[in-house]
Amino acid sequence: MYVIIKCRKCGRYLYADQDNKTRQCVCGAVIKLKNAVVYDSAATEREAGDKVRALQEGESMGDHFSFHTFNK
Numbered sequence: 001m002y003v004i005i006k007c008r009k010c011g012r013y014l015y016a017d018q019d020n021k022t023r024q025c026v027c028g029a030v031i032k033l034k035n036a037v038v039y040d041s042a043a044t045e046r047e048a049g050d051k052v053r054a055l056q057e058g059e060s061m062g063d064h065f066s067f068h069t070f071n072k
């Protein structure tokens with residue numbers, strides 16, 4: 001089981017094996033899983049990666065901007 005968490009320092013979404021106690025972000029911050037807010041969970045690492053990507057994209061696009069306008 002994997003959990004989707006967010007780094008408090010840089011705001012990136014990350015996934016971590018639920019059995020782990022900590023997860024280190026690419027920015028260097030170490031997140032304690034028991035203190036982290038869990039946004040989602042996934043059964044496989046691949047699914048977890050997809051969910052992280054979807055969350056990250058949703059956040060960086062925001063509400064005022066959408067790629068759909070370019071796909072007509």
Ligand SMILES: [Zn+2]
Nearest residue numbers: 007010025027
């Ligand atoms: Zn970070």
